[in-house]
Amino acid sequence: MPIVTNFAPSKYNGDLQNWSCTQDVYGRMFFGNNKGLLSFDGYNWTLTPMPGNGVVRSVMADGKRIYAGAYTDFGYFEQNLYGQYVYTSLWPKNYKAHNDEIWNIIKTPNGHVYFQSFCSWFDYYKGKITSHFDSKNMPLYFFSLNKEIYVQMINGDFYLLRNNKFVHLLDRKSYGDDNVVAALPYSNNRILLLTEHNGIFLFSKGKLTKWRTKIDNDLMKYQVNRGVILGQSTIIIGTISNGIYAIDNNGRSKWHYNMENRLYDNTVLRLFIDRENNIWAALDIGISLIHTGIPLTILRTDNFNQPIGMVYGMSIVNNNAYIGTNLSVWRYDIAKGIINQVKKTDGQNWYVARFGNDIFAGNNLGTRVINGNESVKMPGAINGSTSIREYSYYGQTALIESSYSFFRIYRKVGGKWIFSNSLTGFSMPISEFEIDNSGVIWAAQMSKGLFKIELSKDLKRIVHWHYYKSMPGTVYSVKMHVLNIRGRVIFSDGYKLYTYDDIQKRIIEYHELDNICKKGVISAINIDNNTFWIADENGYSKVHFNGHRYDTEVFIPSTIFGLECNTSSNPIYVNGNDAFFFMNNGIGCYRSNSGYINNTKYILKITKVGNYDSDNKLHLLSCNDEEESISTNDNISIALSYPNYNNEKYIFKYKLEGSGTNINSQSESPNVVYNSLNYGDYKFTATVCSVSGKVLGQTVYRFSHNRPLLLSWVAFIFYAILLYIIIHIYINWRSNKLIHINQEKANDELMRKSLKVLEQEQIIAQQQKLLLENEIEVKGKEMASLALANVARKNSVEAIKDALREKERTGSLSRRDIDRMLSMIDNNDTDQFWSVFQNNFDLIHKNFFRNLHKKYPNLTPSDLRFCALLRLNLNTKDIARFTNLTIRGVEGARYRLRKKMDIAADKSLTDFLIEFE
Known part of the structure; x- marks a missing residue:
């Protein structure tokens, strides 16, 4: 069966229901979702809402436009310079709606685009919209086929639309009074008409006949809803309640997917075949991709009576695949698709191997030999068998088998392999081993470490062994894997590869496969002397040695199968040109002779450019450097798109040149960010390559980091x-x-x-x-x-x-003499005294007389002298003597001074004059 990849609503961040799907000129897928228009390039999902957040019922890509239909609206989305999709409505403003919901969009060979609802249809041609409504003929489905438009009417007949008129072709009763839900091209210009409940009819030259298939009962039971043609010989049918069927052009069933075997939902709303011949299913819940365009298939065992378990070994003999799992060994009849359990192989089976006509199974309880659906225990194999290899040295051929304790030797007697002996001198649980060119066994211990084991020439005993707890340069001990690549034994610790140097007699790092696998290598299996498969933690690589270096021819990611892959030893089986990959309850298959060549060419396109500000917010820039001059700040983020729906291991190589910068890098992601850019002009070149190094696409983008005006x-x-x-x-x-x-x-x-x-x-x-x-x-x-x-x-x-x-x-003196004497004494003494007194007093008392006279100008010189005597605090009697006044005269003088100086009666005149300044 083809591989299925499911996309849940949580993956694409949209609503549950998806009504339609299409693919644009760049290879990107678009889906009509309840929340708007979904786009997907294999890496990133983008949701663009309709104006008003309407439900997108139909989509149809035409060049760079994505036409979309909704309730009472239709139009198209186009990308602007910033890579964002912008919607333009074409709904006629003057048209009176009839509860129209645009369920279908088709384009005719002459360039007309038809938008069809269950009531009306609209013709868009050269920018003009023409509306059509006929209450007697309301279309259910338009079908574009063989340059014609076929129409199934609601509760009506089957018509042909020509020149905007309906031409009757078939009466409804001729196909069971049913609705035609798909019209598909068949050989010799015939048409297959798929009905909802009455199966498939063949329409040829005006005649209608029943076209019988092996799944007619299912088609009538589960209600057909959609149909498409895959290639020229496979008809894909989507149903309402039981998923997707595939039949060949003779009506024989090829495969069937529903929820029981991993389809995300049973209700198929639309089917679409992309350019790589993969099937996209728009479902009532989610989206499913069926990888019918690649040489990968899967043996699914979901519909078997019981699970087969995790696969550990496989061998194909006479069109029968013997499959060893942790539950049993199973015999799968490839032609009939029937599986049976091989008897007495219950429990863990580490391998299934064929030597000559004998088929060995490494069962947990001992080695078993298988014949058809029967098995017998190998005599002498007393405990579990983990790995087996052919040993051809010293002129003898034998089988060496590892177990939980001993190595065992088998020799061929009478054309059959029989147990010979156990090797003595060594007892350890071994999970896997390989034999180098000198006959030395390199064995991985079941838990950790590696053994180098040398045998005696008679294969009776182990003469020497050495234990390597860890690899050179490491201090840890891990589970080891042992590989044989083109005759050389290689060791893997999950991080690096190593080998044994016979000259230096020590283990060294092995770098010849560094460009192929970095870490996590589990096993390798040879196809021929120069080609082999490697399994690592990411998937499976087919590697070829061209005489100088190793190159990857094919890479298959383990995630593509949708099942848990076996990460134990030897998870690959090669049969001729086919490779089988071991999984839980399934086996993946790659067929190199399928004739598959992926010639699909896509355009490597820049879809988003921006720079981040200091708040880590992205500001969009133009994606088209030819439209305008692009200026950024010191960082730039560039997102590219190159469709990759089959999980191919594409390598994106980036080169940034300019302003003294020359940066080369590569990544598996179509997104790159450059920080701390210098000022100047830059040229960005992106190249996408296949895993083999083939250039698939290239694009160039120019931008500048201009100096600001201030710089x-x-x-x-x-x-x-x-x-x-x-x-x-x-x-x-x-x-x-x-x-x-x-x-x-x-x-x-x-x-x-x-x-x-x-x-x-x-x-x-x-x-x-x-x-x-x-x-x-x-x-x-x-x-x-x-x-x-x-x-x-x-x-x-x-x-x-x-x-x-x-x-x-x-009478001794005359009166006149006495008076003259007295007068002279009084005048002379008094004038002299007061002159000296006044000068000295004014000096001592800081201009007392001057200040007093200035404040009280009406004071007489006698008043001033009297004030001075009072300031000296002389008593009344002494003052009277100085002034030649009586006691009463002194008191009168005091009174006059109080009046002139306006001193209150309760204030001492002497104190006032002492304090006066």
Whole structure:
């Protein structure tokens, strides 16, 4: 059966139902989904919603356009410069809808595009839409076939559409009062009409006959919904409730897929054959791809009565395939498709091998010899058998078999292989082994490590063995695999390949296959002296040695089969040009003589270009460098598309040139990102190659990382001028600052000297103050002495006066003399006293008289002298003597002073004058 790949809604990020499918000029697949238009190139899915988020019921690719039909709308999608699909509606604005849903789109050879609903149909030609509605003839399906348009009417007959008119061809009753759901080309210009419930009819020259098939009962039971022709001899039929059938042009069943044997859903809504002759099925849930265009098939055992288990060995003898699994050995009749269990082979079977006419099975309980559906235990094989090889050295031929403990020898006697002996001197569980050119056995221990084992020439015992716990350069011990490639024994630890150097007598790394497989090698099996298969963790590679190097001719990814692959030892069996790959409940098959040549040519196309900003958000750029100048920042992301639906191992080679950059890289992904780009113009070249190195496509893209204006040469000249100005300004500023600093230093020095002079002046002033204070003190003392002297004089004068008056009374002196003497004493003494007193008093009391007269200008000189005496705190009696006044006269003077100076009665006049400044 062909291989099936399923795409779940979670894979393509769309809704469950897919109503239609098509393929564009670039080879990309498109699907009408409930959520919009889905596109797929084998690597990436893209969903483009319809305006209003409508359901896309029909799609049809025409060149670069993708026509799409929905509810009361139809139009086309085209890519803009940024690789995004943009929708343009063609729905006629003036048309009165009849609940139209566009279910079908076809293009006629003369360029007309028809959009068909269950009520109307619309003709799009040279940019003009012509609508057609006939309530008596409403189409169910349009079929484009042999340059004609055939029509099945709703609940009506079968017609031909010519010149926009329906021409009657068949009465509905002639094909069972049913609906024709597919019209397919058949030989000699005949047509096969597939009906929903009445099978298939052959229409030829106006006559209709029943076309019998082996699956008529199923077709009538499960309701046919779609049909397509694969090649010229296989009819593919999709049903509503039981998946997809394939029959040949004679009506014989070829295969059938439904949910029981891995089709994703049983309801087929649309079928499409792509350019590589693969079948796409748009399903009620998901999408399925049936790989009918490649030389890979699979023996599926889902419909057998019981599972066969994980396959570990296989051998084809006389059109029978003997299959060893973990459950049993099975005999599969290839011609009849019948499988039977070989008796007494229950349990684990590590291999099935044929030597001459004998078929051996390495059963867990011992070696068994198979004959048809029967098996017998090999005498002497007392425990499980894990691997077996032919040994031809020292002029003898034997079979060597490994087991859970011993190696066993079989020799041929009477044309049959019989047990000879167990080898002594060694006992270890061995999973696989190979024999090198010198007869040395290299055996992998079941858990970890590798043994080098040398046998005696009589094959009786092991004369020497050495255990390699790990490979050179490693410290870990792992499960080893032993391979024989073109006669050389190779070891694999899952990471690297190694071999034994007979000259250096040690294990060394093996690099001749580095371009083929990097790691994870499990096994190898030779086809001929220069060609072999290698199995690794990614899949299976057919390798050819051309005399100089090893090249991969074919790569088959293990994931394509849809079953778990055997990752144990020897998961490949080669029979002639066919290779078989062991899986769980199935066997994959590659037929190299199938005549398959993939001549499909696609265009390597750039679908998305952008750059990332600081927030890691992608900003789209134009995908077409011929339309505009492309400018990016310092990174660019480029996504390409080259359809790959069969999981081919395509290699994308990238080259970036420009601005001193020359970067070459390659990847299996059609996406590349460049970061930290220099300023300048770049040329990006992408090349896609097959696994054998054949160039399949190439594209070139040019872009620039332009300097921003602030980093342009003009800007740099401006920056230079600006820098010169700044430097000049700085030099001036710096010079002025230095001058200012020096001036400040000079000013500070001057200030310091001034302060020093000031300090000296202050010292002088303080000294002068002290001198002044001393002088004032002296003056004060002088004034006080003067005052005292004056008081004494006054007392003496008074005494003289009294004496003179006494003499006058006695008559010793004349009156005139006495008066003149007294007057002279009073005037002279008084004027002299008050002159000295006033000067000294004003000096001591800081311009007392001046300040007092300034504040109270109406004071007389007598008032000022009286105030001075009060400030000196003299008593009334002393004041009276100074002023030649009576006691009452002094009191009167006090009173007058209070009035002139406006001093409150409760305020002491003496205190006021003492405090006065």
